Amino acid sequence: MVNVTPSANTISTDDLMIVNAARVLGTLAAAGKAACFVGIGLPSTAANLARRLYSPEPVLIYESGCIGSKPTRLPLSIGDGELADTSDSVVSVPEIFSYWLQAGRIDVGFLGGAQLDKFGNINSTVIGSYGKPKTRLPGAGGAPEIAATAGQVIVIMRQTKRAFVDRCDFRTSFGFGDGPGHRERLGLRGGGPKLVITDLGVLEPDPETCELVQTQMHRGVTAEQCVENTGWKLRIAKNVFTTDAVSDREINALRELQSAT
């Protein structure tokens, strides 16, 4: 859940992740890739922030069947009545997955999980073995087909050694699989992971190796910190960006959204 800080001026790492994700959505919407399949939590906050900051605004699609939701506050759950009441169209759950996601109408899918590996595969099923799990996680939900089908996938996760692993214990959602060409061999139609937005910065897949590389760091974050908080031998991009400072407009819009909830 979002860690709401009382002061508008204290910017948390969650705020940074949300603002960063909203910026990406704004850019994509401007490029005509606006249809965004949103999960509850950080993605929903980011998508709703983007709606307030950018024009054209992204089109929010929730797996509960809401298309074009314009909630006035952050939804409490993916099935919050506010989502249905403010949507262009509400359809059944089977339909949201067949006519909308599977048909390739979704430009951007947001995903999170318990583990992310260097090829952008995600585990939200079990830690440990499937038959005798150390920790049983909630499971797949809509993620496998979002990962396979969305035009691109944006992952939002906190960057820690435990979560960013060399290989996931279980592959719930397919990123680049075992590396280059694997998505193509499987005939997956979506573009796969494009960005991993973390509390330390942003990772992007290397176009050649498909391995996630740190391409952006928040102000004050060091390369060492990123490496330390990653379970595989993390590469830092040559021209690593520093995240733009969060603007007053951005943080004010975020605080307004959070206080309306």
Added chain:
Amino acid sequence: MVNVTPSANTISTDDLMIVNAARVLGTLAAAGKAACFVGIGLPSTAANLARRLYSPEPVLIYESGCIGSKPTRLPLSIGDGELADTSDSVVSVPEIFSYWLQAGRIDVGFLGGAQLDKFGNINSTVIGSYGKPKTRLPGAGGAPEIAATAGQVIVIMRQTKRAFVDRCDFRTSFGFGDGPGHRERLGLRGGGPKLVITDLGVLEPDPETCELVQTQMHRGVTAEQCVENTGWKLRIAKNVFTTDAVSDREINALRELQSAT
């Protein structure tokens, strides 16, 4: 189309067919088999007449997506707005065929056609050869799957040598195919043709041979007349029934329905 006679007391052969069909529906509804997939024309008139005559009344389902229609007048077409306005539920055309017909929820399907053969197969596609038709007919519509899936099929057709043929030029809707066991071999789930209601009487399949046999004749109709108007060597049942006279209640309800249209 229904031949509306001005006087309530002149009972046409169409009236007889309609009343006969309505009686069957009333009996089926009383036995809990009330869900009736209705086409426009005689079937729709019969089903709506049954709704006015019997309690429990049949549930009318139209392929345009109307479930539980209670039209106050006879619909002009299968997509008459009156059907939608008076339905319990209106669904899409794909859904009426998948969730309702295909799922086996229809107890009774009404069919007609240009040709009917002795095994209850129906042709509504072409007279002559498919590639070079003498007469191109409208085609299948919903009929093949109604014929395959409905709990039972009631055919309404005028009995003539041209229409009641030894073998259909084209098999649009499957009755008993080539005879006993053919439906079972194909795995069809519905019961197939149960009654053929004509202007001369009623034919029913012989339980052993599946061949349609004249089991009922309207008052004043002779066995010879039935044989003459049938293109195959028609058998007349030993205990052939004479159709009950149309009651005042029946004809008045029918006239009322027709005059409201």
Added chain:
Amino acid sequence: MAEILELKEAVARYVKDGSTIAMEGFTHLIPHAAGHEIIRQGRRNLHAIRMTPDMVYDQLIGAGCVSKLTFSWGGNPGVGSLHRFRDAVENNWPHQIEIEEHSHAGMAARYVAGASGLPFGVLRGYVGTDLVDQTSSIKTISCPFTDEELTAVPALNPDVTIIHAQRADREGNVQLWGLLGVQREAVLAAKSSIVTVEEIVDKLTPVSGGVVIPSWVVSAVCLVSNGAHPSYASGYSQRDNSFYKSWDDIAKDRESFTEWVKNHISGTTDFDSFSRSVGISALVSANG
């Protein structure tokens, strides 16, 4: 996002010679005005798809726009035959047309597959019928769990789908209600789509039994009031049954049909002009 366009421009932009085109509407909301505009622009070699090719397709076929027809029921509902359709199939007039024939259940499954991004749909259908022998677009498929044999049909993905709807807002979100037929599926299955509407409003208000097709899956929205005539738009107009009946006479012979097209389609500039030429405006406003 859908653009609000004149029908003339939308047809010119999205319907090309050789296009695969679906115009749907199950008795209700049939896009007649758009059909006329296609004839007016003289499109040729269309692969025309429609579950119930009724009057609007009879016109397209008779006018020589169609080289292939994929369909499941071709008649004038409640009236009788489609004479131009029959003349094309029986006598190759005005030229030969190829037909790909299905049942309603199969066509619906094909649109659903198309709208769902699947290459085929599965149904219990066609078993024992002679339709199976007339097309390669009906095949069997085995259930991998029960080994049961079912029927597969290929997805329909038209180049362009055209439908008529009650209204749209200025952003191109489309709202329709009443009998919905297979229109939403046909739009979602298509590469492009044109929607003619009775009215364009500032804001769509919810309607019971209504659905909204979001602007971003529609190519063009065109204001054509009464554009479904002689079909109807629930809440806006009523079916003009006499026009359906009169079509039987008009279409019965080649000369009267050709004359009708010349006078009322080629000889008119748009749907308004068509409506005046056939004298329906008064009738419709009385019904509407």
Added chain:
Amino acid sequence: MAEILELKEAVARYVKDGSTIAMEGFTHLIPHAAGHEIIRQGRRNLHAIRMTPDMVYDQLIGAGCVSKLTFSWGGNPGVGSLHRFRDAVENNWPHQIEIEEHSHAGMAARYVAGASGLPFGVLRGYVGTDLVDQTSSIKTISCPFTDEELTAVPALNPDVTIIHAQRADREGNVQLWGLLGVQREAVLAAKSSIVTVEEIVDKLTPVSGGVVIPSWVVSAVCLVSNGAHPSYASGYSQRDNSFYKSWDDIAKDRESFTEWVKNHISGTTDFDSFSRSVGISALVSANG
């Protein structure tokens, strides 16, 4: 035709030891009252199906009613883990449960197949995931037209489906609106169905975005006002978010959970009595 029954009687009649049961509701309209009644009646060895087994299934699992769970996402939405579900899977408490795990898209396709009378559904799904290795209910299937490989999943046809809806009429026609989830499909896929409703009215009036499930495909309708609590029924009640949060503490350990079930489920006679015991009646009428 649906019978109007007391929930107690409907559950006794349609939910048997060993039944395959689906209770659906996608965050909205979750049939909690019915879940409680199943625990109260001590049903055992249920094969419980649900896309999102949240609190209501946590209760059933912890109370020992469930021997198999078919699902796609098991968590307390917006809160965190389902502790009873985890304890069952991780530690076999109160006993071992078998799991059959899918994705939402797959579960939805399975219900649609079930509602459609098909033995399987087809989707683009699961490809490259480890889910495929954990169940025999995910297989590949080839398109007979394009040879493309797709995924097949078997139909779901529960013995009984239970849903909550806004209202029904006295003939048992059921009306629901707002987020509709997969409830209609789950009812249509089942051999029997129970619908708890907020209200029984003389006549259903149309509601925008609403659907009606006809009486003749429903087995029993039960009046249970607020029966979705802590979920909600759009137009009748609001989500009781604090209850979802408090569940985390209650379910965290076996003792507090067992105590809660003893006090509030086994120790109450029906949903009214449950509501009084947990003190929600006041809260709900304030929200409703």
